Amino acid sequence: MEPFVLKNQSFFTIENWIKQFTGLSAGMTTKHGGASRGDYETLNLGFHVGDELSAVCTNRSKVSDLVEFPLNTWVGAEQTHGIHLKKITKADRGKGSHSYENSIKDTDGFYTNEEGILLSLCFADCVPLFFIAPESRMIGIAHAGWKGTVGQIAKEMIIAWGREGIDPQQILVAIGPSICEKCYIVDKHVINMVENTLEDVEILPYNLINDGQYSLDLRDVNRRIIMKSGVPESNILMTRFCSSCDEEFFSHRRDQGRTGRMLSFIGWKETTKRL
Ligand SMILES: [Zn+2]
Numbered sequence: 001m002e003p004f005v006l007k008n009q010s011f012f013t014i015e016n017w018i019k020q021f022t023g024l025s026a027g028m029t030t031k032h033g034g035a036s037r038g039d040y041e042t043l044n045l046g047f048h049v050g051d052e053l054s055a056v057c058t059n060r061s062k063v064s065d066l067v068e069f070p071l072n073t074w075v076g077a078e079q080t081h082g083i084h085l086k087k088i089t090k091a092d093r094g095k096g097s098h099s100y101e102n103s104i105k106d107t108d109g110f111y112t113n114e115e116g117i118l119l120s121l122c123f124a125d126c127v128p129l130f131f132i133a134p135e136s137r138m139i140g141i142a143h144a145g146w147k148g149t150v151g152q153i154a155k156e157m158i159i160a161w162g163r164e165g166i167d168p169q170q171i172l173v174a175i176g177p178s179i180c181e182k183c184y185i186v187d188k189h190v191i192n193m194v195e196n197t198l199e200d201v202e203i204l205p206y207n208l209i210n211d212g213q214y215s216l217d218l219r220d221v222n223r224r225i226i227m228k229s230g231v232p233e234s235n236i237l238m239t240r241f242c243s244s245c246d247e248e249f250f251s252h253r254r255d256q257g258r259t260g261r262m263l264s265f266i267g268w269k270e271t272t273k274r275l
Helices: 015-020 053-067 146-150 153-163 188-197 218-228
Strands: 004-008 011-014 024-029 085-087 109-112 117-123 127-133 138-144 172-175 185-187 206-210 213-216 236-238 262-268
Touching: 004 024, 011 015, 011 053, 015 024, 024 053, 024 127, 053 262, 085 153, 109 117, 109 153, 117 138, 127 153, 127 218, 127 262, 138 146, 138 153, 138 262, 146 153, 146 188, 146 218, 153 218, 172 218, 185 188, 188 213, 188 218, 218 236
Parallel strands: 085 109, 172 236
Antiparallel strands: 004 011, 011 024, 024 262, 109 138, 117 262, 127 138, 127 172, 185 213, 206 213
């Protein structure tokens, strides 16, 4: 069953997790229901893509209402296709929420076990990875294009959580809407890196389609890395939505680089347990 369920025209949630874990918000926006125009029609949430700042801020306010996290609780990153992760605390709230300039530098993944923080990253084809370890209330999100994938940002997250005392067996992962294997054509250089990363996997997730051209299933590469890192296969949810095939999404490839960004997000709502 598809784990990402459309709640209204503007966002999907990871329905199974939301139902299971009280107070959790986790999902991804679509490109519909916003104020941006032209190449960014309409719900562009990326500051850095050439859209008007006022439109991006209007769109972010709208999403903050929809997901019920005030904008000043969001945290955003200057994503660089690297594998740097950052543990987020309440002191970081608001960084990257209203402007790109004060976003957290050179970071492609966040995690936290504190409430009242919305971890957010921007996407248009790259793979969003969502993590949760319910017993320790740890949540995380990562951005995996091909560089982050072969750099094994997924494994970095699982290692970082290991240092927090979390066993991989306790970790659940959801792999979100991103470019599918039919739409993602890469050259031998990328395939070599994938082969090095998945050295002992028997069936590799790519196909030769033309001389020097391969179709690559980036989501499945991430799934295999996560399994190699000790997370049971049954703990991993994987979407069938493709950012390029499905018109709900912005796609960097399909739109030839001139496009908006969706937001993937995860956070624990503040509870009233202290009252
Ligand atoms: Zn596709």
